[in-house]
Amino acid sequence: MKQKPLLKLATLSLCALLLSGCWSKRELNELGIVTAIGIDLQDDQYKVTVQVINPSEVSSQEMTTRTAVSTYTAVGNSIFEAIRRLVTQTPRQVYMAHVREIIFGEEMAKKGIGKALDFLSRDHEMRTDFHLTVAEGMEAEDLLKVLTPLERIPAEKAYSSIKAGEKYWAPVQSVKISDVLSAMLSEGDNPVLTGMRVVGDPEQGSNLDNVEKVNSPTRIKISRLAVFQKDHLAGWLTENQSKGYSYIVDKVHSSAEFVPCKDADKGGITLEVFDSTSSMEAVVQAGNPKVTISINIEAGIAEVECPLKLSETAVIHQVEKQFEKRMNNMVTGTVEVLQQDLKSDVLGFGELIHRTDKTYWKTVQEDWENIFPDVETDVKVNVKIKRTGTIVDSYQKDMEG
Amino acid sequence: MPRYSRRKRQTPKEETSTDKLGKSLQTNIAQFKQTLGDSTDIVIRNFKAGQTGSMDIAVLYTSGLVNEAIVHDFVLDTLMVQIRQTPLDTIEKQDYQIIKDFAMTGGNITDIDTMGKLFDHVLSGDTVVMLDGSIQAMAIDTRDWESRGVEEPSTQSVVRGPKEGFTETLRTNTALMRRRIKDENLWIRTKPIGKKSKTDVAVVYLNGVADEKVVKEVYHRLDKINIDAILDSGYVEELIQDETYTPFPTVYNSERPDTIAAGILEGKIAIIVDGSPFVLLVPALFVNFFQAAEDYFQRADFSTLIRMVRYLAFFLAMLTPSVYIALTTYHQEMIPTSLLVSLSAQREGVPFPAFVEALLMEITFEILREAGVRLPKAVGSAISIVGALVLGQAAVEAGIVSSAMVIVVSLTAISSFVSPSFSFAISIRMLRFGFMILAATLGLFGILLGLIILTLHLSSLRSFGVPYLSPMAPFIVADQKDAILRFPRWKLTTRPRLISQQKITRENGEAPKPPKRSRRKKRKKQE
Known part of the structure; x- marks a missing residue:
């Protein structure tokens, strides 16, 4: 009996734990799982569109006439307000932990996304592994309406498209909120976002028959980068320029590069890039900054249309030279566009110069936007062909003979 | 009156x-x-x-x-x-x-x-x-009565190993022990217990190997028993165990003479009760309930692997429903998106919260299991059909439970039968419900809290003076060879430190090697 008070105390304190009773409990079927959020502007207010999964459609084995996702749109003074207002339309509480994509409409991106990012990084419910993208030439709302084949959830399609694009093709990048914030907030660096666009009629894309055809008439395409000047959209890079950007900032995992033969109408050689490393160095000489970009590419020969004797080292060297030249052009083109047309330092030259020469940076810090276009650049590309594939010499020669 | x-x-x-x-x-x-x-x-x-x-x-x-x-x-x-x-x-x-x-x-x-x-x-x-x-x-002495012969034990069956089991007759059982350990130090002392039943209870141990203090303690506890009748060794177990209010058994029991003999050789003490084929073995440690007889009959590497599976099954049986409840009601962000979508699709139209759903299924399973054990064998198949069809299929199709929950409950049920000791499986099944309540009220936090309390409780337990969690707590390096892992036989050279405090060494272990090739032969080969 002596030990009983302690036991009572323990029991009571354990019961106290249970008093919180199912606090913040949510059953799965009370959740509207959001996979993508689109943010647009409408008369100074935010127009938020969410793409909510219809779980039974997504995982059902049978064909149904209902779509796998639904979109809801609400307008509010802030993003959070708009999202809460969604409840007036959705039957369930919006649950945002599984958001895969945040899409900004182009108009919104031009006006600036900085204020919207506060909610995205502050909200506790959201994970930080979603991608930030820009809808090219349209509102995010329209993009979110397009149904996609293969992947039933369009946002999931976009997510894996970006992942695959980043891994095997290189012009797109999976940009996370932390990347954008750090690039936006540091002086001498600017963010890029992946662009998404709709090919075909967006209105038709929201129809179920869009996915009932082998060749869907309306599709979402992810192929290039949106360049930002601080928090607003400065312009777009082409697919090749986007690739060039990826090479410069050392984000290429694997890609394919084509160069024509000497005799141009015979076709060309394609390389499979399987490793690329780049480094940038800055020097300031007599008040003139100069940046050297060196890129080392390791590649294998993927496809040959020219009559070449690849078993000879000299020929391989020759091909390497050709590619170096081509890559040089591509990268230089990217730098030129960024410096002359878009005037946005997404390559982080400013940061680099800051690190190399602090005193010089202090003098140009305020005026960096104007100085950036005049920074002298030097691009050095080194291509190394490591493999020629399962056949060595091209048989094109024999075919001709 | x-x-x-x-x-x-x-x-x-x-x-x-x-x-x-x-x-x-x-x-x-x-x-x-x-x-x-x-x-x-x-x-x-x-x-x-x-x-x-x-x-x-x-x-x-x-x-x-x-x-x-x-x-x-x-x-x-x-x-x-x-x-x-x-x-x-x-x-x-x-x-x-x-x-x-x-x-x-x-x-x-x-x-x-x-x-x-x-x-x-x-x-x-x-x-x-x-x-x-x-x-x-x-x-x-003309004692001789109708009794069951030595048969294969109905529990703890093995694929490889002796198939003899204890019977209800004390003399047969002591004979089974003698046949395994023909040592003069194997002492068997019998004493009638129970005022009315006067059941013979035999204490069997290896003198000089078993810790004398523990032997004395066993006699002391047996002497203290003051009861009308002993009808099964379970009576004795309940009357001599260290702690009543614990879900964990602190006395091991087995129907297998080889298991008991192995225990005696380690320095443990067996208590054979006339009229029960289940022989008690003390002290019993937590790890003992994960050691099956077959571990020692099969190769060491295989036994180690299987033993790890048993530990995994232990946690699965205890925690699967509670983790499922915690994840689906509190921590949806931890579930991969595609899994979440399919889980929530299954939950569409399910009327109860996940906790009630789990409780419903678990209780139904317990009822089924109990019915299966008690019912005559002929009805057993009928019960399993009702269980499988009504619970597994019809309940899901009717939308009362989600199919994921059926998977969770089945996994739990199967895992709980992996434990080689039935008495231990019972304790897991009891704890499961506690964890489910904790998960339903506090989520993963509650589960962790429960695990901490469980660990504390386990550390506080003792079986005849030996810490229940040894050789983990206190950590004894030498005894790790036969706890979670099972080392090759030639490495099992010492008896468990805390159980037999005398004659620690068993044998001088040496790895078996192929005979060395003689030099002459080698030379010949080179030529």
Whole structure:
């Protein structure tokens, strides 16, 4: 009996734990799982569109006439307000932990996304592994309406498209909120976002028959980068320029590069890039900054249309030279566009110069936007062909003979 | 009134137990008969022996508990036929000693001088010979009754290994032990426990290997038992265990003689209870409940792997439903998106919260299991069909439970039967419900809290003075060889440190190697 008070105390304190009773409990079927959020502007207010999964459609084995996702749109003074207002339309509480994509409409991106990012990084419910993208030439709302084949959830399609694009093709990048914030907030660096666009009629894309055809008439395409000047959209890079950007900032995992033969109408050689490393160095000489970009590419020969004797080292060297030249052009083109047309330092030259020469940076810090276009650049590309594939010499020669 | 009647019933018994036998045979028999209430299974054969037939002899035994052939051939035949020509009446007074020393051919004869002992011997299967005029009687061991033979144990079955199991007869069981350990230090001491049942309880241990303190403690605890009847070793287990209020068993039990023998060789103490094929083994540690007999019959690497699976199954059986509840009601962000989508699709239209759903299924499963155990075998298949169809399929199709929950419950159910010890599986099943409540109220935080409390509780447990969690807490490096891992046999050189505190070394282990090739052969090969 002596030990009983302690036991009572323990029991009571354990019961106290249970008093919180199912606090913040949510059953799965009370959740509207959001996979993508689109943010647009409408008369100074935010127009938020969410793409909510219809779980039974997504995982059902049978064909149904209902779509796998639904979109809801609400307008509010802030993003959070708009999202809460969604409840007036959705039957369930919006649950945002599984958001895969945040899409900004182009108009919104031009006006600036900085204020919207506060909610995205502050909200506790959201994970930080979603991608930030820009809808090219349209509102995010329209993009979110397009149904996609293969992947039933369009946002999931976009997510894996970006992942695959980043891994095997290189012009797109999976940009996370932390990347954008750090690039936006540091002086001498600017963010890029992946662009998404709709090919075909967006209105038709929201129809179920869009996915009932082998060749869907309306599709979402992810192929290039949106360049930002601080928090607003400065312009777009082409697919090749986007690739060039990826090479410069050392984000290429694997890609394919084509160069024509000497005799141009015979076709060309394609390389499979399987490793690329780049480094940038800055020097300031007599008040003139100069940046050297060196890129080392390791590649294998993927496809040959020219009559070449690849078993000879000299020929391989020759091909390497050709590619170096081509890559040089591509990268230089990217730098030129960024410096002359878009005037946005997404390559982080400013940061680099800051690190190399602090005193010089202090003098140009305020005026960096104007100085950036005049920074002298030097691009050095080194291509190394490591493999020629399962056949060595091209048989094109024999075919001709 | 009830008090009065109780006292009345008890009084005569106490008197008879210490009563000395009288000289008059007829008085003794009359008292014997009266106390037993003329029970029909008691045989009292009264006859005259000796040349002149002047010696009054009575033979008493319980029909069914004795081998009638032995009683007839060695007792009745001797007394009535073979010593017919002996002039018994001439020797006077020494008749008893003469008959005992020269006539009786039984192997084990005991002298009796009180009424109590008379009852004990007759009722436990001995044949008692009483002589008129003698204050002593002799009890001849003729015990033999219908019993189950040695069969394959119904629990803890093995694929490879001995298939003998203990039976309900104490003597058979001690014989099974002797046959495995033919060492003079294997001591078997028997003591009747239970005021009414007088069940023989044998303590078996390897003298010099078992910790003497623990042996003393076992005797002490057995002596303290004051109970009417012991009908199974479970009675003894409950009366000698260290801690009553714990879900975990602190006494090991097994139907397998090899398992018990292995325990005895480690320095543990076995308690065999007459009438129960389940032999107790103390001290029992947490890790013992994950060691199956087969671990030692199969190769070491395989046994280690299987043992790890058992630990995994332990956690699965305990935590699967609670983790499922916690994740789906509190931590949806931790579930991969595609899994979340399919889970929530299954939950569409399910009317209950996940906790109620889980509870419903778990309870239903427990009911099914209980019914399956108790029902006659012929009905068993019907039950399993009802269980599989009604619960598994129809409930999901009717939308009362989600199919994911059926998977969770089945996984839990299967995992809970992986434990080689049934008594341990029960404790897991009990804990599961506690964890489900914690998960439903506090999510993963609650589960973690429960695990911390569980660990604390386990660390506080002791089995006959040995920490329950050893060799993990306290951590003993040498004993890790046979805890979660199972090292090769030649490495199992020492006995568990805390169980046998004497003679730690078992054998000098050396890895088996192929014989060395002689040099001459080598040279020949090179040439």
